[in-house]
Amino acid sequence: RKPKSDEAETQYFVATIVENQEVVQRLVQATVAKGRTVNETKLLNAVRAQSIQPAHEDQIDSLSTQTVLVVVDDAAGDGPSTTDITAAAAGDACPTCAAELRAVxxxxxxxxxxxxxxxxxxxxxxxxxxxxxxxxxxxxxxxxxxxxxxxxxxxxYHDERGLCWPVAIAPYQVHLVALKGVEETAVSLYHQLREEGIEVLFDDREERPGVKFNDADLIGLPLRITIGKRSLQQGGVELTYRQSGETTMVDIDFVIEVVQKLPG
Known part of the structure; x- marks a missing residue:
């Protein structure tokens, strides 16, 4: 519901309509309250057109000598050709409950x-x-x-570092990052995960750890498993949860069990 306005402005459109089984073009004069815009879909329905588009100056000149369709928005005037053709805007009142429209x-x-x-x-x-x-x-x-x-x-689902895929829709459940010197163990863990039906993105590139970690954050898979000499010396692998950022050390023999308990 729009408040009545004492000021109005007119916009012109060209409508393609069917008259007497012939497809013709008609100039449409649409009047709305000042500062408001015409909703072209509403206007198209109001004049029962097949299509409608803003008119150019030459079209206004050439078509104004023929029948002109006049439509006035109900907030800009009264009469038989009055109907709602204004695009909704933040602050308008709901026609049912009068609550203020919020634009998002x-x-x-x-x-x-x-x-x-x-x-x-x-x-x-x-x-x-x-x-x-x-x-x-x-x-x-x-x-x-x-x-x-x-x-x-x-x-x-993102933060300043990249994506944060939910488990249910992630392209892979696990991002396995192998650091230098543990290739054989990493490949073995990769195959164990795959045999259990776990989808794994395996980063075995010859890159620095920081590059691999940044890329893992950017891709944003739910769980990063980092396997390196230091983690193996401490008895396991490092698990990092992408959304929370929580990192924990897990015995390599229990990794599959932990991954299978991922929510979602």
Missing amino acids: RGVEVANIFKLGTHYSKAMGANFMDRNGRSQPIIMGCYGIGVTRLLASLAEH
């Missing part, structure tokens, strides 16, 4: 579109209703944006 940023990770019977009629995709009559199927379109979903997860 979000990412569209999935969508649903009602396609109606447009395509089913064209394909002859029908069903028999309860009265035995053939009816076109009402179709819908349902999609999940996989790349958007990954971007959203990265935005939510």
Whole structure:
């Protein structure tokens, strides 16, 4: 619900509509309260157009000599052509409970579109209703944006060092980091983990420990297992949990048991 405004401004659009079974373009004069913008989807529905877009100066000049569709937002005036065409903004009141609208940023990770019977009629995709009559199927379109979903997860599960994958969706459960001089033991542990169905990213590169640790934090797998001469001398391997940063020493014989108890 928008407060009534004594000041208004007009914006022009070109709508593609069907008139008498002909597709034509019409100039649309849309008036909203000053400082507000037109919601093009609302305007498209108001004039029953197939598509709509802002008009250029030359289009305004050429189409203004024909029929012009006039739509006024209900906060900018009264009359038969008045309806809601304004884009919602923070501070607007809810039409149901009058609570103030709060604007937050979000990412569209999935969508649903009602396609109606447009395509089913064209394909002859029908069903028999309860009265035995053939009816076109009402179709819908349902999609999940996989790349958007990954971007959203990265935005939510991260810190200043990199990603922090939850166990349930991590590409690997474990990041195994082998330091210099323990290659044989590290390879053996890698195969033991794999035999138990544990997904492992094995970093056996000839790099300095700091580089490997920074890369592990950047990738952000749930658990980093560091195996080196010092840890083996102390009787085990070093486990570092990515989200909490907690580090603990575990006997190498109990590593698999610990990994299998990872939450999620």
